[in-house]
Amino acid sequence: MTVEQFDPNKTSPKAQSDIKQTTTLDTPNQVIAEQASQVGHSQTQGSRIGFVSLGCPKNLVDSERILTQLRTEGYDVVPSYDDADLVIVNTCGFIDSAVQESLDTIGEALNENGKVLVTGCLGAKEDEITEIHPNVLGVTGPHAYEEVLTQVHSHVAKPKHNPFTDLIPDHGVKLTPKHFAYLKISEGCNHRCTFCIIPSMRGDLDSRPIGSVLSEAKRLADAGVKELLVISQDTSAYGVDVKHKTDFWDGMPVKTHMKAMCEQLAKLGIWVRLHYVYPYPHVDDIIPLMAEGKILPYLDIPFQHASKRILKLMKRPGSSDRVLERIKKWREICPELVIRSTFIVGFPGETEEEFEELLDFLREAQLDRVGCFKYSPVEGATANDLPDHVPEEIQEQRLQRFMQVQAEISAAKLQARIGQEYLVLIDEVTDIGAVGRSYMDAPEVDGKVHLSDEFDVKPGELVWVQIIHADEHDVWGVKVDDE
Numbered sequence: 001m002t003v004e005q006f007d008p009n010k011t012s013p014k015a016q017s018d019i020k021q022t023t024t025l026d027t028p029n030q031v032i033a034e035q036a037s038q039v040g041h042s043q044t045q046g047s048r049i050g051f052v053s054l055g056c057p058k059n060l061v062d063s064e065r066i067l068t069q070l071r072t073e074g075y076d077v078v079p080s081y082d083d084a085d086l087v088i089v090n091t092c093g094f095i096d097s098a099v100q101e102s103l104d105t106i107g108e109a110l111n112e113n114g115k116v117l118v119t120g121c122l123g124a125k126e127d128e129i130t131e132i133h134p135n136v137l138g139v140t141g142p143h144a145y146e147e148v149l150t151q152v153h154s155h156v157a158k159p160k161h162n163p164f165t166d167l168i169p170d171h172g173v174k175l176t177p178k179h180f181a182y183l184k185i186s187e188g189c190n191h192r193c194t195f196c197i198i199p200s201m202r203g204d205l206d207s208r209p210i211g212s213v214l215s216e217a218k219r220l221a222d223a224g225v226k227e228l229l230v231i232s233q234d235t236s237a238y239g240v241d242v243k244h245k246t247d248f249w250d251g252m253p254v255k256t257h258m259k260a261m262c263e264q265l266a267k268l269g270i271w272v273r274l275h276y277v278y279p280y281p282h283v284d285d286i287i288p289l290m291a292e293g294k295i296l297p298y299l300d301i302p303f304q305h306a307s308k309r310i311l312k313l314m315k316r317p318g319s320s321d322r323v324l325e326r327i328k329k330w331r332e333i334c335p336e337l338v339i340r341s342t343f344i345v346g347f348p349g350e351t352e353e354e355f356e357e358l359l360d361f362l363r364e365a366q367l368d369r370v371g372c373f374k375y376s377p378v379e380g381a382t383a384n385d386l387p388d389h390v391p392e393e394i395q396e397q398r399l400q401r402f403m404q405v406q407a408e409i410s411a412a413k414l415q416a417r418i419g420q421e422y423l424v425l426i427d428e429v430t431d432i433g434a435v436g437r438s439y440m441d442a443p444e445v446d447g448k449v450h451l452s453d454e455f456d457v458k459p460g461e462l463v464w465v466q467i468i469h470a471d472e473h474d475v476w477g478v479k480v481d482d483e
């Protein structure tokens with residue numbers, strides 16, 4: 001197995017949703033062993049499951065839920081194929097390379113172990129899996145937690161529940177480092193972007209009750225999580241499917257709405273970072289919360305393009321009208337605001353003029369963090385039927401031109417940070433120093449703050465850092481007193 005962390009800013013950029021967070025067979029075991037020791041117990045000697053998690057943070061959260069349930073029922077999660085009574089592969093099916101990786105991983109698990117259950121996005125295409133791997137024991141689609149457990153029960157005996165050894169932390173099993181966690185607020189999506197097959201795999205928008213979201217957030221904060229990353233397919237649409245109905249949390253009525261959620265999360269006193277926000281008008285209402293320091297002044301908005309015609313062909317949610325004007329207004333209200341976005345170049349029918357329009361937008365918008373990928377047909381996506389597909393070499397040239405423009409913007413923006421001081425959350429301490437992130441950097445996708453020769457800090461610690469050097473992606477700094 002290989003471990004890879006995909007960094008869309010540094011290597012070949014792809015869609016934001018394609019951020020790969022391959023979690024190998026031994027990672028869940030390590031995390032669970034560490035978490036079990038935190039609650040004073042080791043793993044049991046129960047029935048043994050191997051688990052491989054592929055794909056984006058949303059899939060990672062699904063893996064966490066399945067693992068939490070397995071541990072609650074007393075199953076052991078083991079680090080090798082040989083030790084496992086059965087292996088679960090949680091797949092990704094977003095683009096062709098992710099499908100291939102999922103199929104390869106299933107093949108590897110079958111060769112090495114023989115008893116394999118498949119779940120996750122690719123599971124929505126059962127025929128595609130069973131055609132290549134007819135010996136898998138069962139296939140389920142995304143967020144099918146109960147079905148996965150039912151399948152596990154029918155192949156590996158449910159262990160005898162032991163309330164003393166089966167303890168898991170209140171916050172469940174988390175596959176992220178213990179100082180940050182993904183908080184998934186909804187499943188599915190009501191949009192039908194023509195390049196995307198997620199709605200066909202994950203269904204329409206299905207918002208979690210706000211009380212449940214806030215309870216999970218509180219449990220995580222109580223467990224020492226310092227940063228919550230709010231994720232979904234469309235965070236600004238949160239609650240639309242339930243007409244923003246009122247739920248209760250902590251004895252208070254709270255609406256199932258993005259703003260109400262942000263206001264409540266702000267009370268936890270930890271970093272709250274919003275991902276996958278679409279530029280609907282009500283996004284304007286959360287900028288003041290950022291200006292007041294209640295949630296991080298960071299917005300991850302996948303704009304995807306700037307040309308009206310291309311956005312229409314993409315069937316993108318949210319109007320592109322006046323986006324620049326709105327960004328300007330947001331920055332007036334909250335000057336520290338950092339905006340991350342992703343774009344697609346070489347979409348079918350994209351002309352040179354429309355691509356130039358995108359570059360102009362980039363120069364004008366001065367976005368802080370940007371990922372870009374060349375359009376590639378995904379099986380089942382309606383954009384495949386559009387005429388005038390852009391030849392690969394032109395796509396490649398446009399990608400390079402795009403990245404060059406953005407690299408200059410990013411470099412200038414980071415240079416301007418030199419001399420400033422920022423609160424930095426330490427992620428790790430290596431043999432050359434510490435590495436962390438400021439509010440400007442989401443884990444895995446953005447840059448890092450390097451503290452060379454700094455060993456007197458711990459992962460999860462927040463320290464003040466003065467920036468002394470920058471390239472177009474990362475910054476370097478020194479620890480300063482927290483005045």
Ligand code: SF4
Nearest residue numbers: 189191193196198233
């Ligand atoms: S908003 Fe568009 S790209 Fe995002 S999940 Fe929904 S359909 Fe896919």
